[in-house]
Amino acid sequence: MSDQQPRSFGWLILLTALTAFATFGVVALLVNIFERKQEARVPFTRVVEVTEISTDPEPWGLNFPQQYEDYLKTVDDDYTDFGGNHALPPSKLEESPWLKRLFAGYAFSIDYREARGHAHMLADQEVTKRVTDVQQSGACLHCHASIAATYRRIGLEEQGKPTDAKSLADGFQQEAVLAGFRAVSTKKYEEVHAEIDQTPDGFDASGDPHIGGAHPVSCVDCHEPETMAIRVTRPGFILGIDKLAKSDAEVPHLPSVQAWRDGGKQGVYDPNTMATRQEMRSFVCGQCHVEYYCANKMTLTYPWSNGLKMENLEAEWDATTFPDGGEFYDYVHKTTGTKVYKAQHPEFELWSQGIHARAGVSCSDCHMPYEKVGATKVSSHWVRSPMMNINKACQTCHKVPEAEIKARVDVIQDRTRALIDRAASAMTEMLDAIIEIQEAGATEEQLKPIRDLQRKAMWRLDYIASENSKGFHASQESARILGESIDYSRQAIVKAYRLGLPASESSDPEPEDSETPDGD
Numbered sequence: 001m002s003d004q005q006p007r008s009f010g011w012l013i014l015l016t017a018l019t020a021f022a023t024f025g026v027v028a029l030l031v032n033i034f035e036r037k038q039e040a041r042v043p044f045t046r047v048v049e050v051t052e053i054s055t056d057p058e059p060w061g062l063n064f065p066q067q068y069e070d071y072l073k074t075v076d077d078d079y080t081d082f083g084g085n086h087a088l089p090p091s092k093l094e095e096s097p098w099l100k101r102l103f104a105g106y107a108f109s110i111d112y113r114e115a116r117g118h119a120h121m122l123a124d125q126e127v128t129k130r131v132t133d134v135q136q137s138g139a140c141l142h143c144h145a146s147i148a149a150t151y152r153r154i155g156l157e158e159q160g161k162p163t164d165a166k167s168l169a170d171g172f173q174q175e176a177v178l179a180g181f182r183a184v185s186t187k188k189y190e191e192v193h194a195e196i197d198q199t200p201d202g203f204d205a206s207g208d209p210h211i212g213g214a215h216p217v218s219c220v221d222c223h224e225p226e227t228m229a230i231r232v233t234r235p236g237f238i239l240g241i242d243k244l245a246k247s248d249a250e251v252p253h254l255p256s257v258q259a260w261r262d263g264g265k266q267g268v269y270d271p272n273t274m275a276t277r278q279e280m281r282s283f284v285c286g287q288c289h290v291e292y293y294c295a296n297k298m299t300l301t302y303p304w305s306n307g308l309k310m311e312n313l314e315a316e317w318d319a320t321t322f323p324d325g326g327e328f329y330d331y332v333h334k335t336t337g338t339k340v341y342k343a344q345h346p347e348f349e350l351w352s353q354g355i356h357a358r359a360g361v362s363c364s365d366c367h368m369p370y371e372k373v374g375a376t377k378v379s380s381h382w383v384r385s386p387m388m389n390i391n392k393a394c395q396t397c398h399k400v401p402e403a404e405i406k407a408r409v410d411v412i413q414d415r416t417r418a419l420i421d422r423a424a425s426a427m428t429e430m431l432d433a434i435i436e437i438q439e440a441g442a443t444e445e446q447l448k449p450i451r452d453l454q455r456k457a458m459w460r461l462d463y464i465a466s467e468n469s470k471g472f473h474a475s476q477e478s479a480r481i482l483g484e485s486i487d488y489s490r491q492a493i494v495k496a497y498r499l500g501l502p503a504s505e506s507s508d509p510e511p512e513d514s515e516t517p518d519g520d
Contacts, residue, residue, distance in 0.1 A: 050225045051169035055146035056201055057218035064219070064228070066373050070381035071218075074117025089113035089124070098424040099465075101431055102458060105334030106342060107134045115468065118383060122216035131189060137296040138192025139185050143288035146215045148172070148233045150192075150199045151180030158183060165200035172224075172233070181235035185299040222284040230280045231272050234287035238271070240302025241283070245269035249307025253357040254279055281362035281379075286348035289363075289468070293330070294344065297322045308352040310463055310481050314456075317341050333458075336434045338451040343462040350467050354474035361397070369393045409472060416464065416471025419482040423461045426489035430457060433496040440501035453492035460485035 048062045061068025092112045093099050103109035111129035115121075125131060125144045141147050153163045155176030161167065184192050196214040224231050232238060245257045246265060252258075256275045260266075271283050291313050293301045303316035320328035329339035351357050356366070368379045369392040386393035387409060390402045398405055434450060460481045464471065471478035 050220070052152070052172055052220065052225060053149045053165060053168045053200055054220055054225060055149055055199075055215045055218060056213075057215065060219040066376075066378055067219075067381045071119065073382040074119045074384070089116055096424070096465075098428055101335075101428055102424070102462060102465075103331075103342075106331040107136070108342070110134070118217055120216070122214060126193075136189040137185075137294060138187040138189050138195075139294045139296070139300040140189055141192050141196065142181070142234060142236055142294070142300055144216065145193075145196055146218045146221050147192075147196055148177055148221065149201075150196045151177045151184070151235065153180065153199050154183050154195065155179030155181075168200060172231075174238070177233070178235050178238070182299055186296045188296070217288070221287075230277070230284055232280070232283050232287050236292055236300050236302050237283065237287040237290070240290075240292075240304045241271050241286075242269045243302070244304040244308065247305055247307055249309075249312060251308075251352075253352060253360070278360060278362055281364035281368075282348070282351070282357075285363040285367070289345055289347035291344050291346040291349060291463075293317075293320075293328075295330070297324075308349045310346075310349070310460065310477075313346070313349065314341070314459060333454070336431060336438065336451070336454065338434075338454050340455045341459045341462075343459060343466050345466050345468055346463060347468055347473060350464075350469065350473040350477065352474075353477040356473070365396075366393045369396065412472050412475045413470040416475070416478050416482070419471075419479060419486075420461070420465050423457075423482045423485040423489070424465075426486045426493075427457055427461055430454060430489040430492045430496075433493045436503065437496045437499055437501050440503065442496075442499060442501055446499055450492050450495050453488045453495065457485045457488035457492060460488070
């Protein structure tokens with residue numbers, strides 16, 4: 001009996017200790033969960049005031065350090081096989097010499113390199129030969145610079161209103177932004193750049209006002225500074241998406257547009273108040289990754305009056321005339337004299353024709369996938385190719401091995417690349433044929449139907465070759481467009497040789513340097 005009492009006492013102490021340890025663990029876990037929930041409930045702490053004129057991303061980074069750190073990573077992204085970023089962007093003209101022939105007479109024939117990240121986009125534009133060697137339009141800064149505050153300042157000046165820093169920071173003021181956009185659209189690149197340099201950039205951390213300077217697209221271009229809500233700020237997109245909404249084009253991937261139509265098309269379609277959040281996650285990218293006219297003969301224009309398919313855009317250009325009544329074109333092809341169109345980078349339009357858009361997958365879902373940081377879910381601002389982040393960009397939906405996903409993408413992009421090469425070969429043979437019959441004495445009347453085919457063939461080839469996904473955004477649509485390009489080139493060749501003109505002895509297809517001052 002005397003031995004059992006100490007033994008029971010020992011068990012009692014052990015049980016008490018285990019209970020205390022378990023209680024401490026449970027309490028610690030609950031405190032941790034509570035703290036994480038609090039962190040998620042308050043996703044950022046405002047340590048510095050940012051406003052509508054805070055074009056410098058650095059002060060935003062004090063409030064949103066995770067997003068800012070991701071943004072800074074865009075300066076040194078890795079290079080992928082088809083697009084992406086690189087420390088020294090490779091020259092596309094050296095990789096694909098046929099581009100010089102495609103763009104003969106256009107600034108892209110003298111300098112055309114792979115794109116780099118958003119943090120580089122203004123600096124790269126300032127040093128490209130397309131800008132240093134050729135007079136460009138200030139409209140090019142619509143997408144390469146954080147320019148909305150400058151549009152607002154110029155618009156307010158036209159309206160005779162104050163343009164000090166406080167007035168400029170007082171809300172987005174869309175009417176003034178649109179007025180400023182129209183006022184500078186036909187000015188020279190250097191003039192508009194100087195206007196950006198003169199726009200106040202807000203207040204620094206010490207509270208002193210200062211003159212800003214030009215910055216590439218940054219936080220204020222996609223986020224409302226007070227709430228951080230995503231938004232669109234580019235006048236080209238605001239006007240373009242309204243044209244699209246007012247058209248009869250099918251837009252199954254844009255439910256808010258259809259709802260606005262069903263509601264009687266009252267007023268204008270305003271994406272910032274009518275679009276769903278998921279649509280906005282594509283609209284912020286569609287502000288710039290699109291087809292547009294960007295030169296000084298008329299206001300920068302997104303050709304969406306008929307829809308977002310390639311031929312919808314082409315139809316608008318076909319029906320467009322310049323303010324002086326002249327025929328619309330982007331440049332005159334130097335070796336054939338044909339007026340042709342230049343596709344920019346229609347990622348938004350091609351994505352609109354693909355399966356991901358129909359499934360409700362936005363640009364941000366793949367290029368800015370969500371990440372878990374502590375207890376907070378944030379959209380990565382390291383904007384880059386999904387192939388650099390397959391796990392978070394693709395495998396969230398596609399439950400298959402990473403290697404299989406990459407193999408599928410490689411097949412699509414390799415096949416598109418092969419079709420581009422075939423279309424390029426047909427295009428260069430078409431140019432040779434046209435040059436030959438011109439030298440043999442073909443009249444403008446004889447050349448007219450051939451020039452029409454040349455424009456169609458080159459537009460289609462350029463449309464897919466300049467689109468950054470290399471066919472992935474809509475693989476069958478890309479193949480269809482390239483097939484049409486090949487067909488139009490071959491039709492032009494047949495028509496040229498059916499003229500039966502005597503063959504000329506010389507037809508040098510090598511183009512000279514560009515002189516046409518167009519391009520972004």
